[in-house]
Amino acid sequence: MLRRIRSQDVWLALVAVSSLVVLAVLPVLFGIGQDWGTAFASGDPTPAATVGTAVAVAWLFQFAMAVVAGVGSYGEVDNEAGMLTIRPPKDVAGGLLLTNAVGYALYLLVPFAAGFVGIAVGVGSPLPLVGGLAVVGAILASAMALGYPVGLALKGLVRRSAWLSRLKPVLGAVVVVAYFWVMFAGHLFTVVDAVRPALERPPLAWLADLALVTTPGAGASTVGAAGALALSLVAVPLGTLATVRAATYAWDADRVQASERDDTDADGRTATGVSDGESGPTRLSAVLGIVCRRQGTLGVASTALVRAYRAPLQLVFVAAPLLFALPMVDGIVATGTVPSYAPWFAMLYGAWAAGVAFPLNLLGTQGGTLPTLLTARADGRQVVHGHVVAAAVPLAPVTAVLAAAAAAGSGRATPEAAVIGGLALVVVAAGAVVAAGLGALFPRFEGIDVTGGRTATPPSKAAFALFSLLMAIAVTAVGVLADEVYRALIHALLTEYLPFGLSVTVDGLETLSTVAVPALVVAVPVAYLLAVRRVDDYRIE
Amino acid sequence: MTDPAIAADGLTKRYGEEVAVSELSLSVPEGEVYGFLGPNGAGKTTTMRLLTALTRPTDGSATVAGVSVADRASLTERVGYLPADPPVFDELTGREHLRYVARLHELPDDDAAGRIDDLLARFDLAADADRRIETYSTGMEKKIGVIAAIIHDPAVVFLDEPTSGLDPRAARTMRDTIAAFADRDVTVLLSSHVLPVVDELADTVGVIDDGELVAEDTPEALKRRVRTDDEADLETAFLDVTREDDVTSNPVEA
Numbered sequence: 001m002l003r004r005i006r007s008q009d010v011w012l013a014l015v016a017v018s019s020l021v022v023l024a025v026l027p028v029l030f031g032i033g034q035d036w037g038t039a040f041a042s043g044d045p046t047p048a049a050t051v052g053t054a055v056a057v058a059w060l061f062q063f064a065m066a067v068v069a070g071v072g073s074y075g076e077v078d079n080e081a082g083m084l085t086i087r088p089p090k091d092v093a094g095g096l097l098l099t100n101a102v103g104y105a106l107y108l109l110v111p112f113a114a115g116f117v118g119i120a121v122g123v124g125s126p127l128p129l130v131g132g133l134a135v136v137g138a139i140l141a142s143a144m145a146l147g148y149p150v151g152l153a154l155k156g157l158v159r160r161s162a163w164l165s166r167l168k169p170v171l172g173a174v175v176v177v178a179y180f181w182v183m184f185a186g187h188l189f190t191v192v193d194a195v196r197p198a199l200e201r202p203p204l205a206w207l208a209d210l211a212l213v214t215t216p217g218a219g220a221s222t223v224g225a226a227g228a229l230a231l232s233l234v235a236v237p238l239g240t241l242a243t244v245r246a247a248t249y250a251w252d253a254d255r256v257q258a259s260e261r262d263d264t265d266a267d268g269r270t271a272t273g274v275s276d277g278e279s280g281p282t283r284l285s286a287v288l289g290i291v292c293r294r295q296g297t298l299g300v301a302s303t304a305l306v307r308a309y310r311a312p313l314q315l316v317f318v319a320a321p322l323l324f325a326l327p328m329v330d331g332i333v334a335t336g337t338v339p340s341y342a343p344w345f346a347m348l349y350g351a352w353a354a355g356v357a358f359p360l361n362l363l364g365t366q367g368g369t370l371p372t373l374l375t376a377r378a379d380g381r382q383v384v385h386g387h388v389v390a391a392a393v394p395l396a397p398v399t400a401v402l403a404a405a406a407a408a409g410s411g412r413a414t415p416e417a418a419v420i421g422g423l424a425l426v427v428v429a430a431g432a433v434v435a436a437g438l439g440a441l442f443p444r445f446e447g448i449d450v451t452g453g454r455t456a457t458p459p460s461k462a463a464f465a466l467f468s469l470l471m472a473i474a475v476t477a478v479g480v481l482a483d484e485v486y487r488a489l490i491h492a493l494l495t496e497y498l499p500f501g502l503s504v505t506v507d508g509l510e511t512l513s514t515v516a517v518p519a520l521v522v523a524v525p526v527a528y529l530l531a532v533r534r535v536d537d538y539r540i541e
Numbered sequence: 542m543t544d545p546a547i548a549a550d551g552l553t554k555r556y557g558e559e560v561a562v563s564e565l566s567l568s569v570p571e572g573e574v575y576g577f578l579g580p581n582g583a584g585k586t587t588t589m590r591l592l593t594a595l596t597r598p599t600d601g602s603a604t605v606a607g608v609s610v611a612d613r614a615s616l617t618e619r620v621g622y623l624p625a626d627p628p629v630f631d632e633l634t635g636r637e638h639l640r641y642v643a644r645l646h647e648l649p650d651d652d653a654a655g656r657i658d659d660l661l662a663r664f665d666l667a668a669d670a671d672r673r674i675e676t677y678s679t680g681m682e683k684k685i686g687v688i689a690a691i692i693h694d695p696a697v698v699f700l701d702e703p704t705s706g707l708d709p710r711a712a713r714t715m716r717d718t719i720a721a722f723a724d725r726d727v728t729v730l731l732s733s734h735v736l737p738v739v740d741e742l743a744d745t746v747g748v749i750d751d752g753e754l755v756a757e758d759t760p761e762a763l764k765r766r767v768r769t770d771d772e773a774d775l776e777t778a779f780l781d782v783t784r785e786d787d788v789t790s791n792p793v794e795a
Contacts, residue, residue, distance in 0.1 A: 294647065299645050303641045306632065310673075311632050368629075372622075372628045372642060375620060375621075
């Protein structure tokens, strides 16, 4: 068990970072609560409206989480065949609902506890804690009971629909991007404003009454509080019944088989007359065939891309840095002004993503099929070429267009923007090659749990850290040499943040970059040769 | 006299202090089915990995189809390997996976497509070829693994538990396929715990225990070793030669 927990190192790191963030936020919540409590104690009930909005938003958020839990892997049964033949579906569904509710309890309880302890301190009485505890219970019970069956019903719908099953990866990506857009680009308040009328009306408004009914001076309605409690008590059995029905609908579905043949006639022949099982992958192979000279390269590249499309969660780590880009993109949309660093950010992300997506763990992501790869005629060159092609073909053009567009948008002349676009093509391809070298040198075979039953095999920590560092240095050095605006920006940043009293002049920065760029250029063929040799010599020991 | 298809001389693999395979020497003529038996953890899989150049020997040497196992680049087109767990990508369809393997073997797409269709039909998988492997049963995955191991027409095939998880009809197809290999002078190293299959197909049986080859002979001779009447079977012989107090450093000649 301990070994299994240790193997989830990526998640443990995320949990540690998240915990630090939460620990930093809790005192803030306490302080806000204390201010509100002081206001209530002085006879000013004004903060009650804000408390009401916060509580209603928490309910909406919990409801959305419950839907996601139902439609996602938390709505699935481990060892389904065994479990559903031992216990009736109602027991399993009820158990899952309870498990999920308990699982989310801490997420609600901790921030609410911090806030209501603050209110209690401000008021000078422990009574607000009773209301706080009651509203946490009401939110958790009602939102989970109503949201979870909705998620399960959606799951059943997707399983029954070939069209929705096929679109699942795209729909999932849209939902994730929308979530992060709202949460990290400052749109949460816009959404809250849009739904405010619903938040301020019963029954959601009653949750505020329940939260503050025991807080002296808050002016909460006892009737509203009773209404919230009563509705929660009604929602639980109704939601549980709905959960059982929705779970049966989802679990008993004759899943649409994930066939990739969509244009076959009755004889099983494709429209083109070629016995070819999958039109999408075939088109993909045709495109990749333009740049792949060897069959082995084509096989590796097309397989990597098809697997990524059908199981996009394998690449969840590639998307993480985009969170940092959301505020920038949002700012561009809002102000119409492109920051001067945007083209270089686009280039850095494109090159980094190209490396992390496939080549940075080119052996580890083979999983159990590694013997097939190693006992095939395809040699190290084809394996490396295939992974670099899989990363560069989709990402290099996109990165080049984005970098060039950002350069033009930020006021650079057209020739300069074109140079930046061209550089992006080279840097992305070079980044993928460097990643292959590091990935072959530091492979990782242990997977981590991405969602319930699914795992991903991220790059090793050594490969990840070294590659990220090299890419940051490479793009910064290239940018300093090629772009005056970027040079000034980097100089300003270093002047501000260099530790231990260190400083660097603009000339010094150029000199450092002039040394770094040739070294990094040399690193590309070295990494290539290293990767090829490692794959050719790799043995399963 | 032709060179043996598989020749191992003192093949040894140690993991630190632990000896997985010890001084293993064997010689398998071309076109022969060599049944490779042994208890769990005896060293069968390690031996197969050594002979397919997936693992580097600590000591000793071996050639497969005339190529040293130290030269994997030359060996790959001559060997096919089916590990005990079929090596497949769940996200692909059966046909896609086989096309991927065919491409790894540098088979032209047009040639590969015909061969894939033939093999899928032979293993009764044609109707399911365009479904994702994640929806397959264990037996179906095994069939895809076997087809992938032989798609490039290798001279020597290493099969680790090829019939486990197969329904009777598929197991029959597998046995016929292995028998057909021998008819085409393809050499097979067959590891299986299904002893009747080994008894039916193998020309020679080698028994490995604790990393050592403790018995090697024809199935009939091995069976006679434990019983002199007609009641003897390979299971009894296997249990006899792998008794804990019967492990010797030298192969037993019946």
